[in-house]
Amino acid sequence: MPEDRTAVVDDSSRMLEKALRDLSMQYYSLDRCHQCGICTEACPHTNLRKAERFSPRVFIQKARLGLIDLAGGELWRCTTCGSCLQVCPYEVPLVDIIVSLRNLVFEQGAGYVPPSFKAVLASLAASGNPWREDPDKRADWFEELAPQGESRPEAPEILLFAGCFPSYDRRGRSIARAAVQILREAGIGFDILGNEEKCCGDSALKIGDMKTFERLRKANLEAFSGRHAERIYTLAPHCSHVMKTRYAFGRDNGTAAKPFLLLLHELVVEGRLPLGEVKRARAVFHDPCYLGKYEGITEEPREILARIPGLETAEMAHHGKRSLCCGAGGGGFWLDTLKGERLAEIRLDEAVEAGADLLVTACPYCLAMFEASRASDNRWAGLEILDIGELVLRSLSDKPGM
Amino acid sequence: MTGLKAALTLDEFEIPSVIVEKSGELGGKVRGYGKTFPDFRSGRALVSGLVKRVDSTGMIRVLRNCTVSGIRTEGDHYRVRLSDGTSLDAHAVILAFGFEPFDATRQEEYGYGVCPNVIAAPELEALLDPLGPTKGRLLRPSDGKPVRKAAIIFCVGSRSKRTDSPYCSRICCSYSTKQAIEIKESDPDAQVVCFYMDIRTYGRGFEEMHQYAREIGVKYIRGRVSECCALPDGDILVRAENTLLGKPVQGVFDLVSLSVGMTPSPDTSSLAEMLGIELGTDGFFISADGGLSPHDTGREGIFLAGAVTGLKPIRDCILEGTSAGGRAAAYLRRRRA
Numbered sequence: 001m002p003e004d005r006t007a008v009v010d011d012s013s014r015m016l017e018k019a020l021r022d023l024s025m026q027y028y029s030l031d032r033c034h035q036c037g038i039c040t041e042a043c044p045h046t047n048l049r050k051a052e053r054f055s056p057r058v059f060i061q062k063a064r065l066g067l068i069d070l071a072g073g074e075l076w077r078c079t080t081c082g083s084c085l086q087v088c089p090y091e092v093p094l095v096d097i098i099v100s101l102r103n104l105v106f107e108q109g110a111g112y113v114p115p116s117f118k119a120v121l122a123s124l125a126a127s128g129n130p131w132r133e134d135p136d137k138r139a140d141w142f143e144e145l146a147p148q149g150e151s152r153p154e155a156p157e158i159l160l161f162a163g164c165f166p167s168y169d170r171r172g173r174s175i176a177r178a179a180v181q182i183l184r185e186a187g188i189g190f191d192i193l194g195n196e197e198k199c200c201g202d203s204a205l206k207i208g209d210m211k212t213f214e215r216l217r218k219a220n221l222e223a224f225s226g227r228h229a230e231r232i233y234t235l236a237p238h239c240s241h242v243m244k245t246r247y248a249f250g251r252d253n254g255t256a257a258k259p260f261l262l263l264l265h266e267l268v269v270e271g272r273l274p275l276g277e278v279k280r281a282r283a284v285f286h287d288p289c290y291l292g293k294y295e296g297i298t299e300e301p302r303e304i305l306a307r308i309p310g311l312e313t314a315e316m317a318h319h320g321k322r323s324l325c326c327g328a329g330g331g332g333f334w335l336d337t338l339k340g341e342r343l344a345e346i347r348l349d350e351a352v353e354a355g356a357d358l359l360v361t362a363c364p365y366c367l368a369m370f371e372a373s374r375a376s377d378n379r380w381a382g383l384e385i386l387d388i389g390e391l392v393l394r395s396l397s398d399k400p401g402m
Numbered sequence: 403m404t405g406l407k408a409a410l411t412l413d414e415f416e417i418p419s420v421i422v423e424k425s426g427e428l429g430g431k432v433r434g435y436g437k438t439f440p441d442f443r444s445g446r447a448l449v450s451g452l453v454k455r456v457d458s459t460g461m462i463r464v465l466r467n468c469t470v471s472g473i474r475t476e477g478d479h480y481r482v483r484l485s486d487g488t489s490l491d492a493h494a495v496i497l498a499f500g501f502e503p504f505d506a507t508r509q510e511e512y513g514y515g516v517c518p519n520v521i522a523a524p525e526l527e528a529l530l531d532p533l534g535p536t537k538g539r540l541l542r543p544s545d546g547k548p549v550r551k552a553a554i555i556f557c558v559g560s561r562s563k564r565t566d567s568p569y570c571s572r573i574c575c576s577y578s579t580k581q582a583i584e585i586k587e588s589d590p591d592a593q594v595v596c597f598y599m600d601i602r603t604y605g606r607g608f609e610e611m612h613q614y615a616r617e618i619g620v621k622y623i624r625g626r627v628s629e630c631c632a633l634p635d636g637d638i639l640v641r642a643e644n645t646l647l648g649k650p651v652q653g654v655f656d657l658v659s660l661s662v663g664m665t666p667s668p669d670t671s672s673l674a675e676m677l678g679i680e681l682g683t684d685g686f687f688i689s690a691d692g693g694l695s696p697h698d699t700g701r702e703g704i705f706l707a708g709a710v711t712g713l714k715p716i717r718d719c720i721l722e723g724t725s726a727g728g729r730a731a732a733y734l735r736r737r738r739a
């Protein structure tokens with residue numbers, strides 16, 4: 001039988017293109033790609049030591065020929081980290097293409113969706129968090145911290161958006177608590193959404209489940225509308241980014257969502273936090289994708305580290321805008337990835353190679369990925385992993401409430 | 403190059419002209435090329451031949467180290483103010499002030515300006531020039547070591563929206579291939595690897611040169627280079643995806659040359675403003691009538707020639723110098739009648 005060559009000339013790519021165009025968040029074109037391969041070089045997956053790796057260049061080529069195997073896992077590998085967007089000479093919106101395709105698969109039930117995603121999305125839709133946790137216990141971490149009888153300020157300067165992992169997870173709560181203690185130390189009046197807070201929806205959006213995303217967005221917007229919320233600071237840069245780009249506030253009422261790191265930087269630089277000596281350590285900073293690559297915030301965290309006495313700093317091989325993804329974005333947090341194939345491991349290795357014993361980041365999801373991978377192998381045992389807020393808290397000579 | 407040819411053409415019509423040259427020497431970039439594609443003739447010889455003819459006719463005045471600082475209409479002619487404070491009158495002006503190579507420091511990931519052994523194509527041209535600083539021996543800048551392994555990176559500052567230069571510079575595939583051949587011919591054991599996106603050796607004799615390069619062992623790898631890193635001994639690590647194999651590749655080289663594209667000359671926008679003539683979105687001049695009058699501008703008596711309207715090899719510049727000179731002569735004759 002002659003070789004089947006129909007895929008190369010049939011209409012599937014045009015149908016795909018049309019479907020994508022209908023769904024797409026912005027103009028895009030698969031045919032803008034010149035197959036130069038620089039995106040694949042930038043993609044964190046290329047740094048994995050395995051034979052079959054995800055390649056954005058190959059993905060685009062397959063997409064235009066209608067050859068993407070929707071029954072396979074390929075579509076779900078991209079973490080939306082944005083490395084490819086930094087380098088593509090033709091500004092091919094790879095992340096939008098991938099997210100749109102996921103959306104297509106999701107809404108039409110037309111292909112494989114990782115089972116772990118389904119459970120997470122169902123929980124997000126039902127309880128506003130990914131773990132089927134009780135929505136009425138979301139703010140327990142805060143209640144436990146609040147001194148008895150303290151009332152919330154009437155005109156808070158800022159609103160702190162904790163996010164799911166810092167609200168529910170044991171390790172994550174330490175990040176949330178550190179933020180609160182820092183705000184109190186600096187004398188900043190703040191409020192939280194409490195149990196009205198829901199997941200920001202970033203995962204749902206990047207997985208392609210627009211319905212769930214919309215539901216979460218509406219719930220949060222409603223909660224915001226009852227508050228003084230001109231300045232929202234989020235512990236995860238994913239939350240502020242999705243609010244900034246998808247919540248569409250700001251235009252009418254001046255509300256702005258920013259990563260908490262920026263406030264931390266402001267307070268440190270203005271000298272409003274008396275930083276004291278910490279235990280000697282050699283620290284590297286892992287730039288979270290949605291902070292470094294998407295927001296261009298790379299100097300601020302380093303300025304904070306530089307002001308902490310006792311800390312020596314170094315850089316990992318990939319840093320700043322060229323940092324590599326931890327693996328959490330775009331739903332990667334919910335994927336079951338085999339040991340030895342996790343993007344976080346690349347970062348841990350780079351930290352060790354840089355001679356670090358402290359890996360600092362500014363995103364709870366990066367932190368969770370690193371903690372999980374570190375536990376899987378002894379070679380990283382000497383590495384401590386901290387959120388930058390936790391580190392600043394440690395450095396506050398006069399630690400409030402401790 | 404272009405300007406010399408235009409002046410010599412005017413001379414054939416017995417029309418006197420003045421060449422205003424910003425630098426101390428005539429001939430532009432071509433003066434610095436030991437060999438030129440596609441026929442490997444000396445660029446320097448090409449220029450000196452023209453300069454000799456310019457000097458021998460009595461009709462061409464040459465002003466070196468001089469530029470135009472203002473132009474205005476005065477009666478039936480232009481009054482051209484010069485940088486030395488003097489001025490001159492002209493009935494027609496031909497703009498032939500060329501192009502500027504892309505500033506490779508703008509593509510940070512390639513380490514130009516940081517790693518001494520990452521150089522740009524004009525510097526490689528000088529290193530290959532028998533009359534250049536190394537007398538044509540390819541010695542790398544950091545330690546003078548003879549280069550045995552060289553990488554040439556195509557499309558630097560071309561074909562990229564990121565650097566605001568989406569266009570193809572047209573000549574870099576060809577001059578890079580010419581440079582690769584020169585390296586290989588002077589040392590057949592040297593390894594030369596070209597990283598390219600597409601090979602666009604489009605002109606007469608250009609593609610044959612490319613085929614010859616492959617025959618003598620110049621290697622071509624399809625893939626846009628992602629980064630160059632300096633190693634402690636000065637060697638350069640180059641990474642790219644070999645897109646034909648679908649595999650990431652890397653190599654260590656003694657020297658890396660960046661095949662920079664062309665950008666508009668820095669004086670383009672000020673002259674365009676001074677004269678009130680149009681620039682394209684790429685920053686180069688555009689000619690009148692949608693290109694049907696290739697040398698004309700929106701201003702009567704102001705003509706364009708050579709690399710000011712975009713990227714072209716020497717051969718096209720000679721052609722344009724000739725035809726712009728002829729066009730200006732026709733214009734002057736009609737005016738007089």
Ligand SMILES: Cc1cc2nc3c(=O)[nH]c(=O)nc-3n(C[C@H](O)[C@H](O)[C@H](O)COP(=O)(O)OP(=O)(O)OC[C@H]3O[C@@H](n4cnc5c(N)ncnc54)[C@H](O)[C@@H]3O)c2cc1C
Nearest residue numbers: 403404424430431438439499500501577708709714715716
């Ligand atoms: C590395 C490299 C290698 C190349 N090799 C080849 C090759 O082998 N073969 C080939 O065909 N092509 C080659 N080219 C292309 C070639 O350089 C161009 O075709 C040619 O230089 C264009 O000539 P031009 O006279 O239009 O401009 P230019 O060569 O740029 O000359 C412009 C002249 O105008 C002067 N000038 C600039 N501004 C002003 C001003 N404001 N006032 C007065 N004077 C001014 C300059 O000093 C210069 O003398 C190469 C290009 C590069 C970058």
Ligand code: SF4
Nearest residue numbers: 043078079081082084
């Ligand atoms: S966004 Fe990141 S993971 Fe996804 S294709 Fe681009 S570089 Fe790769």
Ligand code: SF4
Nearest residue numbers: 033034036037039088
């Ligand atoms: S970097 Fe852009 S043009 Fe190059 S292969 Fe990737 S998507 Fe295509």
Ligand code: SF4
Nearest residue numbers: 557560570571574575
């Ligand atoms: S001529 Fe070749 S190297 Fe130059 S921009 Fe065009 S394709 Fe790239």
